[in-house]
Amino acid sequence: MLSEQIPMKDVWHPATPAQQGLWILDRIERLRPAYLIPSVLEFTGPVDHGLFTAAVRQALARHPALRSVFRLNVRARQVQYAIAANDPPVTFTDRPTGGWTPDDLRRHVLDSCYAPFDLAAGPPARAVVVRVDDTSTLLVLVVHHIVFDGWSRRLIVADIAELYRAALLGREPVLAEPGHPADLPGPPEEELAARVGAITDRLRDAPLGVPLPYDRLPEGESPLVSEIADLGFGEELTGRLLAAAATEGCTAFMAGVAMLAATLARAGAQRDFLFGVVWPGRDDPATHGVVGMLMNTVVLRIGLTGGTTWRELLRMVRAAAIDAFVDGDVPLAPVAAALAPDRDVSRPPLTPVLINLAEVPGDIDLAPGVRGRYRPLELTYSIWDLILFVHVDGGRGHARLDLSADYATDLFDRSTVTDLLEALRRSALDLTTSLEDLVLEPSSTEIDFTDEAARLDVVRSVWRQVLATDDLADDIGFFAAGGDSLLLIGLVEELSRATGRTFKTMDIFRAGTIAGQAELVARAVDGAAGGAR
Numbered sequence: 001m002l003s004e005q006i007p008m009k010d011v012w013h014p015a016t017p018a019q020q021g022l023w024i025l026d027r028i029e030r031l032r033p034a035y036l037i038p039s040v041l042e043f044t045g046p047v048d049h050g051l052f053t054a055a056v057r058q059a060l061a062r063h064p065a066l067r068s069v070f071r072l073n074v075r076a077r078q079v080q081y082a083i084a085a086n087d088p089p090v091t092f093t094d095r096p097t098g099g100w101t102p103d104d105l106r107r108h109v110l111d112s113c114y115a116p117f118d119l120a121a122g123p124p125a126r127a128v129v130v131r132v133d134d135t136s137t138l139l140v141l142v143v144h145h146i147v148f149d150g151w152s153r154r155l156i157v158a159d160i161a162e163l164y165r166a167a168l169l170g171r172e173p174v175l176a177e178p179g180h181p182a183d184l185p186g187p188p189e190e191e192l193a194a195r196v197g198a199i200t201d202r203l204r205d206a207p208l209g210v211p212l213p214y215d216r217l218p219e220g221e222s223p224l225v226s227e228i229a230d231l232g233f234g235e236e237l238t239g240r241l242l243a244a245a246a247t248e249g250c251t252a253f254m255a256g257v258a259m260l261a262a263t264l265a266r267a268g269a270q271r272d273f274l275f276g277v278v279w280p281g282r283d284d285p286a287t288h289g290v291v292g293m294l295m296n297t298v299v300l301r302i303g304l305t306g307g308t309t310w311r312e313l314l315r316m317v318r319a320a321a322i323d324a325f326v327d328g329d330v331p332l333a334p335v336a337a338a339l340a341p342d343r344d345v346s347r348p349p350l351t352p353v354l355i356n357l358a359e360v361p362g363d364i365d366l367a368p369g370v371r372g373r374y375r376p377l378e379l380t381y382s383i384w385d386l387i388l389f390v391h392v393d394g395g396r397g398h399a400r401l402d403l404s405a406d407y408a409t410d411l412f413d414r415s416t417v418t419d420l421l422e423a424l425r426r427s428a429l430d431l432t433t434s435l436e437d438l439v440l441e442p443s444s445t446e447i448d449f450t451d452e453a454a455r456l457d458v459v460r461s462v463w464r465q466v467l468a469t470d471d472l473a474d475d476i477g478f479f480a481a482g483g484d485s486l487l488l489i490g491l492v493e494e495l496s497r498a499t500g501r502t503f504k505t506m507d508i509f510r511a512g513t514i515a516g517q518a519e520l521v522a523r524a525v526d527g528a529a530g531g532a533r
Contacts, residue, residue, distance in 0.1 A: 045370035
């Protein structure tokens with residue numbers, strides 16, 4: 001905790017949207033890895049490491065939130081902070097003599113990503129610049145979630161790029177004046193209290209849990225190591241799904257919420273669900289240049305009955321989303337405290353499930369001949385049991401919807417999560433069959449494997465899952481696409497699971513391509529139908 005001599009100039013209070021939930025600072029400290037936001041950027045091309053390190057140092061130092069220190073005022077249930085004198089540390093690691101071994105580089109990056117912060121001593125940010133070789137440079141940027149969100153990361157990376165380019169060209173950088181989170185106005189207290197009450201009434205009596213297909217139940221307060229499983233929809237199914245959702249004014253995200261509610265309702269007895277959703281908290285233009293943790297978590301309530309049709313479910317999701325987004329500036333903490341005063345604060349508030357639009361960071365043009373990209377993190381943590389990301393890639397007429405399940409490996413086996421994703425696909429197929437069908441009565445033919453487009457869609461999805469890539473053509477060979485003999489065995493297992501048919505490894509090997517294996521599925525379907533006759 002902070003020394004009493006440090007002047008606490010400002011207060012972040014749980015009644016302000018930008019700092020919702022911060023009064024549980026003790027929880028944040030216990031679950032440290034889950035509250036770190038590490039980013040690893042790889043720059044390819046000739047980088048002046050001295051100028052680049054200086055640019056990173058200057059970018060971090062200019063934003064007040066990244067120089068903060070914190071203390072918890074238990075009696076007032078407030079998190080108080082002051083701006084520290086120290087700037088965030090930025091270090092440069094040169095290539096060792098003889099070069100990096102893969103293990104040494106991996107260990108250095110992981111250590112940089114997850115070393116804890118002391119929030120009472122500050123600052124809650126750091127960066128490491130790593131020269132990998134003559135053409136490759138890594139930037140490991142780590143900031144505590146208490147002062148940082150995805151929008152803030154874009155601001156910092158843009159600052160770094162502008163400062164570096166200006167230094168290269170010998171000109172002054174063009175940068176906006178950094179804003180201060182404490183200067184952002186929140187709703188008046190009386191208005192806020194009324195809105196908290198309205199949200200509480202809307203969510204009251206809903207089950208504070210979601211019947212996920214757990215392989216192991218949550219235990220303790222340890223942050224959860226997470227992995228991602230993906231499911232890709234083909235253009236044909238994506239087009240049908242988006243068209244069906246659009247008839248009720250629903251977005252792809254809303255369609256994803258409807259599919260998740262339907263899938264969980266079909267799998268068990270619960271019909272009333274709460275799902276968390278991240279709201280960026282950047283509606284006011286005054287927030288656009290501010291580095292801080294301004295995002296908020298809102299909660300959707302989706303309730304089905306045995307007589308709910310797909311059309312009614314879409315309308316329900318749209319109404320729930322609009323209600324939640326209108327109240328996006330209302331912090332979740334007082335709502336959660338009102339609905340579950342005795343809840344375990346080591347668990348996510350009100351629901352273990354978060355569903356969100358996926359943020360796909362683009363490449364960075366650092367300087368002429370130098371391009372950066374975000375590298376996937378090898379190790380990630382989460383406080384949520386399951387996060388479902390919805391992403392639509394491509395424009396109208398060529399769109400493809402992808403679902404990604406970020407799941408806690410302590411709680412789920414990968415096969416369980418892939419089964420859940422396939423159940424979501426079946427829900428999508430039913431939604432696109434007829435909006436007047438009942439949600440809780442799945443179609444007798446969940447996937448029409450006599451339809452060539454449906455077969456191709458399933459096989460493409462399995463390839464994407466096994467090869468962990470979306471860059472696939474229907475006529476490319478499995479091994480040419482990055483497969484090997486071990487992945488081929490996994491392909492056989494996943495294709496059998498997805499189609500309900502049994503395949504031999506040699507048959508899948510001979511079929512070779514997505515198109516060939518789709519024809520193999522067609523023959524298996526025809527054979528099963530002939531046997532039935």
